[in-house]
Amino acid sequence: MKYLLLLAYYIYLINATNLNHEPEEYCQSKHKNVLDCSGNENLTLLKICDFVFNVSVRANFTVLYLERNGYETITREDVKGCRSIIDLHIGENKIRNIEELSFANFSHLRLLNLSFNRLDIYNDNMKLGFTLPKTLQQLTLNGNLNYSKESDQEYPNLSDLSRLEVLTIDGLQNKHFPISYREMETLHTVSLSGLTAGMTGICNIMYVTNTTFQNLIHVRILNVSYCAILNIHAGAFENLLNLEVLDLSGNFQLGFHNLRNVSYSLQFTNIKSLNYSHVYTTFGIGNQVSIEDMCYLWNTSITELVLNSNKIELIEKNALILVPNTLEIFRAEDNKFTFGPYFLQLGCFTNVKEFYGNYQNIAHDPTLYEKEPKRSIPEMITTTSTCPFAQAKFLLKMSEKKGNECHYFDEDDNYLRINLPIFPKHLTRLEYSNCNMQYNLSSFLILPTPHPIEYIDASANILYSWVGPIGPFPNITYLKLSRNYCSHVGLNFFDGFINVENLQLQENFLGLVLSNDDYGPFIFNKLANVKFLNLSSNIISKLHENVFFNMSQLETLDLSVNNIESWTAEVTDLNNLIHLNLRLNSIHLLPRKLMEKMESNAKRLHKHFTIDLTNNSLPIGCDSKQIDFLKFLVKYRRNMKNFDNYSFQNKYGDSINAEEFIKEVINLDKNCRKYDLVIVVCSIGISVFLSVVIGGMVYRNRWKLRYLMRMTKIKHFGYTRLDHQSNDVFMYDAFISYANEDLRFILDKMIPKLEEQHLKLCLHDKHFLPGNDIADNIIQAIRNSAKTVVVLSKEFLKRKWCVYEFNMARMESIYSRGGTNCLIIIVLEDVPARNMSNEMLDWMKSNTFIEYTADAEGEILFWDNFLLALNK
Incomplete structure (x- = not known):
C-alpha cells in the first residue's frame, strides 16, 4: 500500500507539471509581432491569451498561431485576453463548439483561420452558431465538412461580414451559394480547393451548374481546383462578370471536352487567367486538343492560360487560330508534345510573350496510378449548340486578321513548303527544359528576324552537339544550355546570341573543345557582353590561353567541379572579372597576372572581388610564384569564400588548418631565405x-x-594489324577501354573468355566509325554499352584518350543511369596511386574493383567475379 501511494503521488506530480506549462517556455516568436504556440497540447487557450494580454505592452503581438493543440471548445472567457490580435490561426484542432460571443469583441481581427476542425458550420439554417466581428477580411473554414451529413448541408450565410474579402471554404456537392452572397460587395476571392496550403482539403462539387456560383457576382478570383468535378454547365460562370482568375486544375476526370463549356461562359466575364491543368489522370494515352475544345476562347480576355499535365500530344490543325489576341503567358508543361502541322502555326500566338513547356515526355512515379481517380467519360449535363467558330470560313477570316504569321491550312496545303515564322513574334521568354530532346543543333533560321526573345532555357535535354548558328536573337540576355551532354560547339554557334549577358553551360562535356587550338579561341570571342559565365562540371583540365578573348564585360566566372591543375587562360581582356569560382579542382597556385587583374578590377569598380578555392590542394612552398600566391591568399582571406575550410598543407605535406596556414605564410620569407x-x-x-x-x-x-x-x-610506335568484321549491333554488353600496350591481354585472355559467354563487346579498334570525331565515338560506345570495362595499367594512365574514356563512363554512371554503376575497373598490374588522378582514386575508394592475377586458382576466381559483375 505504501508503494502504491507513492506511485499515485508521483503520477499526480507528473500531471500537475504537464498542466502547468508556461507559454513563455513553449511559444516561439520568430518574427516581430508573431507568436507561435502551435503543437503544445498542454498549453490551455486561456493561459496563452492571458500571456498575450500581459505582455502586449512590450511585445505587441498581432499574429497568433494556435494550431495542433487539441482544442475541443472555445469560450468567451478563454479568448478574452487575445482581443488585440489581428491574425488568429486556430486550424488543425478538434474544435466542435465555439461559444456564440467568443469573438464578438475582437475589434481588430482581420484574419481568422478555423480550418480542419469539427465545426457544424454547414447546416440547414445556414448559421455558423457563433458571432464573427465585422472587421474580418479573411475567413478560412475549409476542412469542417461532415461527409455523413453532406446531403443536408448548405453554405453558411456570411452577409454580416461586410468587409470580408477572402473566403476559403469546403465545396459542397449539388449545392449553390445563397443569394445573400450578392450583398457581399467586398468579397473578391473564394477558394473551394481540395488542395489547400499543402493539405488535402474537402471539395466534392462534381457537377458545376448554372446556379452553383451565380450569386458570387463580386468575386474576381475563384479557385475550384481538386474538387472531383466531372462536368461543367455551359453557362456556369456567365454571371460572374468581375471574374478575373479561374482555377480548375486537379479535376482529373474533367477532360478537355469541358473546356468548350468553360470558355463559352467566360466570354461574359473579365477573365484574365485560366488554369486548366491536370484535367486528365497522369497515365494513359496522349490527348489531342481539338478546334471544338477551343471554340470560344478567341472571344475571351484571357492573358494567361495554363494547360500543364494534360498529356497533350497533338493540337488539331487550325485550332491555334482561336487563341485570343489578349493572351500573353502560355503554360503547357508536363505534356507529350509531338511534331505536327500545329508547330507551323505558332505564329497564331499573336501577343504571347512567355511560353513555358518544360518537362515534356517525362516518366511519372508509378505509385501515383493508384492514388488518382481513373478516367471516366460521364454524360454531359448540357452543351452549347454546334460551335459556329469552328467553321472553315470563320477560321480563315481570323487567320487573316492575325496577319501573315498565322497561316490557315486547308486540306490541300503542303505544310513543309510554307515558309512560316516558328516563334510568336512578340515572344520574350521561352522555357523548354527537361524535355528529353535529343538533337544535334545545326544551322537554323528563326523567323521573324530579328526576334525580340530575351530569355531561353533549354537545359537538361540531350542537345549533344551545338553547331549553329541559330537565330538570330539580338535581344537575348539569358541563355541556359546546361546538362545537355554536349561535347562539341561550332565556331559560329553563338553568332546569334551576341548580346547575351548570362550564359549557363554547366554539366556538359566541353573540356576538350575549350582546350582545342581550332575551337578554344573562337567559341566565345563574339560574346563581348557576357557578365556571368557558368562552365562548372565540364571535365575541363586545361583552358586555351585565348578562350576568354574579348570578354571584357565578364564579371562572374564559374569553373567549379572540373579538373583544372593550373590557370592557363590569358586575362588581359577580363577587365570586369571580380567573382571567380574554382571550387573542386586541382589548383595549387594562381598566376600573378590573374591575381593582379582581380585586385585592379575590384579597385577600379569599387567592389570586393571573391575567389572560391574550396576543395583544392594548397601546399606551402618556397618557389617565388608560390610565395606570391600564398601571400595573396592571406592578404585577401576575407575575399576567399569558405577560407577556413580550405585544404592547406605545410611543407611536409601534412594537413593544417587556416590559422596555422596564416602563421606559416607570415614567416615564409624568413623560413625560405635560410636555404x-x-x-x-x-x-x-x-x-x-x-x-x-x-x-x-x-x-x-x-x-x-x-x-x-x-x-x-x-x-x-609500331602497330599490329587486326582483322575485324563489320558489326551492325547497336547495343553491346560491354565496351572495353584499354591501352594498346595491353592488347595481348585483351586478345588472348579477355575476348575469348567473354565470347564464350556469348557477350557482345565493343572495341575501339574494331567498332569506332572511321572519319568520326574520337570523342563522339567514345561517347556513343559508352552510351550503347551496358557496362564499360576499364583495363587499368600504367600505360592506361599515360593515354589521354584512355583517361577520357574512364571519365566519360564515370559521368554516364553519375548522370545517365539513375545511380546504377556501369563502370567496372580491372587492375591489370600494380599501379602507383601517385600516377592516378584524383577522380580515379576517389572512384576506386568508393567502388569495388577487380585485380587480375596469373595464378591458376586466382585467375579462375577473377573470371568468375568479372563475369558476375558484367551480368549484374
Whole structure:
C-alpha cells in the first residue's frame, strides 16, 4: 500500500507539471509581432491569451498561431485576453463548439483561420452558431465538412461580414451559394480547393451548374481546383462578370471536352487567367486538343492560360487560330508534345510573350496510378449548340486578321513548303527544359528576324552537339544550355546570341573543345557582353590561353567541379572579372597576372572581388610564384569564400588548418631565405657534376644509346594489324577501354573468355566509325554499352584518350543511369596511386574493383567475379 501511494503521488506530480506549462517556455516568436504556440497540447487557450494580454505592452503581438493543440471548445472567457490580435490561426484542432460571443469583441481581427476542425458550420439554417466581428477580411473554414451529413448541408450565410474579402471554404456537392452572397460587395476571392496550403482539403462539387456560383457576382478570383468535378454547365460562370482568375486544375476526370463549356461562359466575364491543368489522370494515352475544345476562347480576355499535365500530344490543325489576341503567358508543361502541322502555326500566338513547356515526355512515379481517380467519360449535363467558330470560313477570316504569321491550312496545303515564322513574334521568354530532346543543333533560321526573345532555357535535354548558328536573337540576355551532354560547339554557334549577358553551360562535356587550338579561341570571342559565365562540371583540365578573348564585360566566372591543375587562360581582356569560382579542382597556385587583374578590377569598380578555392590542394612552398600566391591568399582571406575550410598543407605535406596556414605564410620569407644560398650553390655544383658525368657516359656509349632509342621507337610506335568484321549491333554488353600496350591481354585472355559467354563487346579498334570525331565515338560506345570495362595499367594512365574514356563512363554512371554503376575497373598490374588522378582514386575508394592475377586458382576466381559483375 505504501508503494502504491507513492506511485499515485508521483503520477499526480507528473500531471500537475504537464498542466502547468508556461507559454513563455513553449511559444516561439520568430518574427516581430508573431507568436507561435502551435503543437503544445498542454498549453490551455486561456493561459496563452492571458500571456498575450500581459505582455502586449512590450511585445505587441498581432499574429497568433494556435494550431495542433487539441482544442475541443472555445469560450468567451478563454479568448478574452487575445482581443488585440489581428491574425488568429486556430486550424488543425478538434474544435466542435465555439461559444456564440467568443469573438464578438475582437475589434481588430482581420484574419481568422478555423480550418480542419469539427465545426457544424454547414447546416440547414445556414448559421455558423457563433458571432464573427465585422472587421474580418479573411475567413478560412475549409476542412469542417461532415461527409455523413453532406446531403443536408448548405453554405453558411456570411452577409454580416461586410468587409470580408477572402473566403476559403469546403465545396459542397449539388449545392449553390445563397443569394445573400450578392450583398457581399467586398468579397473578391473564394477558394473551394481540395488542395489547400499543402493539405488535402474537402471539395466534392462534381457537377458545376448554372446556379452553383451565380450569386458570387463580386468575386474576381475563384479557385475550384481538386474538387472531383466531372462536368461543367455551359453557362456556369456567365454571371460572374468581375471574374478575373479561374482555377480548375486537379479535376482529373474533367477532360478537355469541358473546356468548350468553360470558355463559352467566360466570354461574359473579365477573365484574365485560366488554369486548366491536370484535367486528365497522369497515365494513359496522349490527348489531342481539338478546334471544338477551343471554340470560344478567341472571344475571351484571357492573358494567361495554363494547360500543364494534360498529356497533350497533338493540337488539331487550325485550332491555334482561336487563341485570343489578349493572351500573353502560355503554360503547357508536363505534356507529350509531338511534331505536327500545329508547330507551323505558332505564329497564331499573336501577343504571347512567355511560353513555358518544360518537362515534356517525362516518366511519372508509378505509385501515383493508384492514388488518382481513373478516367471516366460521364454524360454531359448540357452543351452549347454546334460551335459556329469552328467553321472553315470563320477560321480563315481570323487567320487573316492575325496577319501573315498565322497561316490557315486547308486540306490541300503542303505544310513543309510554307515558309512560316516558328516563334510568336512578340515572344520574350521561352522555357523548354527537361524535355528529353535529343538533337544535334545545326544551322537554323528563326523567323521573324530579328526576334525580340530575351530569355531561353533549354537545359537538361540531350542537345549533344551545338553547331549553329541559330537565330538570330539580338535581344537575348539569358541563355541556359546546361546538362545537355554536349561535347562539341561550332565556331559560329553563338553568332546569334551576341548580346547575351548570362550564359549557363554547366554539366556538359566541353573540356576538350575549350582546350582545342581550332575551337578554344573562337567559341566565345563574339560574346563581348557576357557578365556571368557558368562552365562548372565540364571535365575541363586545361583552358586555351585565348578562350576568354574579348570578354571584357565578364564579371562572374564559374569553373567549379572540373579538373583544372593550373590557370592557363590569358586575362588581359577580363577587365570586369571580380567573382571567380574554382571550387573542386586541382589548383595549387594562381598566376600573378590573374591575381593582379582581380585586385585592379575590384579597385577600379569599387567592389570586393571573391575567389572560391574550396576543395583544392594548397601546399606551402618556397618557389617565388608560390610565395606570391600564398601571400595573396592571406592578404585577401576575407575575399576567399569558405577560407577556413580550405585544404592547406605545410611543407611536409601534412594537413593544417587556416590559422596555422596564416602563421606559416607570415614567416615564409624568413623560413625560405635560410636555404636560398645553400640551395643555389648546391644546385650549381650538382648540375656541373651531373653534366660532366652524363656527358662522359653519353659520349662513351653513344652508339649503344642510338640503338636503344631506335628499338624503343619501333616498340612504342609500331602497330599490329587486326582483322575485324563489320558489326551492325547497336547495343553491346560491354565496351572495353584499354591501352594498346595491353592488347595481348585483351586478345588472348579477355575476348575469348567473354565470347564464350556469348557477350557482345565493343572495341575501339574494331567498332569506332572511321572519319568520326574520337570523342563522339567514345561517347556513343559508352552510351550503347551496358557496362564499360576499364583495363587499368600504367600505360592506361599515360593515354589521354584512355583517361577520357574512364571519365566519360564515370559521368554516364553519375548522370545517365539513375545511380546504377556501369563502370567496372580491372587492375591489370600494380599501379602507383601517385600516377592516378584524383577522380580515379576517389572512384576506386568508393567502388569495388577487380585485380587480375596469373595464378591458376586466382585467375579462375577473377573470371568468375568479372563475369558476375558484367551480368549484374
